[in-house]
Amino acid sequence: MLQHDIVIVGGGPAGMAAAVKAYDSGVRDVVIIDREETPGGILRQCIHNGFGLHKLGRELTGPEYAAVYAEMVKERGIRVYTETTVTAVTADRTVTAQSRDGMLKVQAGAVVLAMGCRERSRGALNIAGTRPAGVYSAGTAQKLMNCEGFSVGRRAVILGSGDIGLIMARRMSLEGAKVEAVCELMPYSGGLARNIEQCLHDFDIPLYLSHTVAEIHGDERLAGVTVAAVDEHRRIIDSTRRFIPCDTLLLSVGLIPENELTRAAGIPIDPVTNGAVVDEHRQTAIPGIFACGNVLQVHDLVDYVSDEAELAGAGAAAYVLAKHADSETTVADNITVPTVAGDGVRYVLPQRVHPQSGDVALFLRVSAPAGRVRFTVRAGDTVLATAVRPKAAPGEMEKLPVKAEKLAGVTTPITVSMEELA
Numbered sequence: 232m233l234q235h236d237i238v239i240v241g242g243g244p245a246g247m248a249a250a251v252k253a254y255d256s257g258v259r260d261v262v263i264i265d266r267e268e269t270p271g272g273i274l275r276q277c278i279h280n281g282f283g284l285h286k287l288g289r290e291l292t293g294p295e296y297a298a299v300y301a302e303m304v305k306e307r308g309i310r311v312y313t314e315t316t317v318t319a320v321t322a323d324r325t326v327t328a329q330s331r332d333g334m335l336k337v338q339a340g341a342v343v344l345a346m347g348c349r350e351r352s353r354g355a356l357n358i359a360g361t362r363p364a365g366v367y368s369a370g371t372a373q374k375l376m377n378c379e380g381f382s383v384g385r386r387a388v389i390l391g392s393g394d395i396g397l398i399m400a401r402r403m404s405l406e407g408a409k410v411e412a413v414c415e416l417m418p419y420s421g422g423l424a425r426n427i428e429q430c431l432h433d434f435d436i437p438l439y440l441s442h443t444v445a446e447i448h449g450d451e452r453l454a455g456v457t458v459a460a461v462d463e464h465r466r467i468i469d470s471t472r473r474f475i476p477c478d479t480l481l482l483s484v485g486l487i488p489e490n491e492l493t494r495a496a497g498i499p500i501d502p503v504t505n506g507a508v509v510d511e512h513r514q515t516a517i518p519g520i521f522a523c524g525n526v527l528q529v530h531d532l533v534d535y536v537s538d539e540a541e542l543a544g545a546g547a548a549a550y551v552l553a554k555h556a557d558s559e560t561t562v563a564d565n566i567t568v569p570t571v572a573g574d575g576v577r578y579v580l581p582q583r584v585h586p587q588s589g590d591v592a593l594f595l596r597v598s599a600p601a602g603r604v605r606f607t608v609r610a611g612d613t614v615l616a617t618a619v620r621p622k623a624a625p626g627e628m629e630k631l632p633v634k635a636e637k638l639a640g641v642t643t644p645i646t647v648s649m650e651e652l653a
Contacts, residue, residue, distance in 0.1 A: 233337045236260035236551045237544075238326050240317045240492065241345035243272020245524025247300040248537040249343045252544030254307045258551050261309050262337075264328055266316040270304070271297035272347055274533065276374045279398055281425075285534035296533060320344070320496045322517050340554060341547040344493055344507070344515075344522040345540065348486035348529060350395075356484060360447030363454070369395040369483040376402060384479025388456050389413045390444045392420040392427070394531065394626075396483020401430035403479075410434070411475050414442040414458050416465060419600045421626045423531055444480065445472055453478050488526045496520065503578040504528045510567055511581045511591045512546030513539065521547050528580050528594065531628050539594075568610070568641055573648030575601065577625065586641040593631045595647055597623045603652040606631055610641045623649065 236258050239246045242265025253261050263270065274282070277293025284290055287299065304311065315330040324342050328335040350368040365384060367375075373395060375381040385408050389396045392415040400410045413431060418441045420427055431438050439458070445467050446457040460471035488506045498515045499508045506527035507515045513523050523543035524536045567583040570593065580594045593608065601623045608616040608631055615637040623629065631647065 233335070234339075235262045235337055236340040237262070237343065237547050238324075238337050238339035238341075239263045239343040239345055240320065240326065241265060241272070241347060241524070241526070242267065242270035242311055242313070243345060243347050243524065244274055244297065244300065244533050244536050245347070245526070245540040245543075246270070246272070246343070246345035247297075247304050248540035249345055249521075249523055249544035249547070250309050251300065251303045251307065252541040253343070253548040254309060256545050256548035256552075258548040261307075263304070263309060263311045264315050264317055264326070264335075264337075265311060265313055268313055270301055270311055270313070273370070276370070276377045277398075278377045279402070282533050285532065286537050287534075293533075300537075317492060320492045320520070322497055322520075324519050339519075340551040341519045341521065343540075343543050343547050344520065344526055345524045345543075346489040346492065346526045348488050348525040350482070351485040351487055353482060356482070358444055358447055360456075361449055363447070363449035363452050365449065365453030365478050366447065366480045367482070369393070369399045369481045372479075372481050373399055373402070376406065382406060382408075384408060384477075386411060386477045387479040387481060388444070388458070388475055388477045389481045389483060391415060391483035391485070392422050392438060393483040393485065394422045394426050396481060397422045397426040397430040399481055399483070400436050401434055403481075404434045404436065408479070410436045411477055412436075412458065413438045414444060415440050416443045416461060417441070419624065419626075423626055424624070443467065447480065448474070453480055456480055486525065486529050488529070490526060493522065493526070498522075501578070501580075501582060503572075504580060506580075508582045509580070510583050510585060511542070511588060512549070512585075513543035513581070514546050514550070519547075519550055521550075528578075531626065535594075535628065535630075569644045571644050571646045573609075573646045575599070575604075575649030575651075576606075576647050579645075579647045584638065584641075584645060586638045588638075589635045591633050591635075591638060593633060593645075593647060595629050595631065596625055596627075597629070597649055598625065600624045601649070601651045604649050605652055606647060606649050608633055609646050609648070611643045613641075615641070615645065619652070 274293035274297035282296040319327040455476040521543040
């Protein structure tokens with residue numbers, strides 16, 4: 232049984248940022264456990280630019296952004312267990328992992344969960360048709376093309392307008408493939424506005440909203456797909472069915488946080504975010520276990536992942552240092568109040584807040600696209616914060632800061648609501 236002050240599960244952007252912040256917060260015994268050969272997570276296959284503008288003040292590709300944090304980890308001497316898969320995390324912060332050298336068991340002072348997401352597969356969609364080659368999740372196609380150097384197809388249809396699907400539409404076009412269409416089940420796109428502009432409009436790729444793939448055709452290789460419009464209940468309108476010849480179908484139909492370890496540890500899960508229920512320090516309901524990054528909520532920008540991971544890293548460090556000092560006060564001991572999603576808001580994170588802990592940033596997503604809007608944060612009849620945005624969309628996360636002096640003394644649930652302005 233090994234012992235470490237802080238064990239971080241996952242060596243992607245969240246895990247590395249949490250490790251760096253925990254180290255800089257005064258805890259030197261920090262380790263990262265990652266199942267890949269090298270740290271970096273999803274960033275290693277994201278060779279497009281657009282990373283780091285908010286966090287680092289410069290525009291980088293995914294591998295470059297990962298390299299910046301990998302260097303920070305190396306400079307601090309933080310140990311990274313690579314090719315090591317964590318198989319269990321218990322409520323007493325015992326971490327069990329499996330590597331080529333055998334089983335690894337670690338008793339941690341604090342644990343940070345940073346396992347990221349996986350893609351929703353075809354099996355979860357119940358699309359009719361055969362099972363030919365040529366059907367990929369967008370992330371799998373991205374890895375095959377950008378990391379392995381394979382061409383996945385010459386004529387493609389993309390289902391779903393998430394950011395990875397939009398980026399792969401551009402990537403395939405740059406590689407000489409013809410992207411026939413991007414179909415989106417919802418009446419609005421799920422990707423960032425800049426990706427819609429740069430990946431679809433700039434390459435004349437059509438986006439069909441309120442459309443889906445109704446059937447897949449082909450024997451050994453995909454021969455084409457039948458697409459159709461859907462009604463307001465997302466049911467296929469048979470009269471709109473049409474066949475599109477193609478040899479490749481990419482699925483960009485949502486990300487699922489990798490929370491099997493979280494559930495097995497007995498940590499409550501939010502049914503909307505599919506991540507753990509946390510406070511503003513990103514501590515879960517079990518003291519000493521924290522969560523951050525895409526395993527907590529699906530982010531649009533890696534810069535925000537790093538910001539959130541720093542909160543978790545600092546929280547884990549504070550927890551460990553308090554334990555070392557035999558302090559009776561930790562980040563879990565103060566009374567918390569819940570946050571509630573009000574009108575027009577799908578979810579609010581963190582789900583609970585310590586009113587006495589200082590400034591807090593609330594993250595949220597809206598339920599549907601809207602024009603000029605006002606967000607209002609209330610505790611009962613008291614307004615804690617407001618913010619006006621020129622537009623809001625489900626594909627873009629909103630961040631609302633609330634000052635400490637406004638939170639002090641709050642005892643009722645904090646509600647965040649949205650109203651559309653004229």
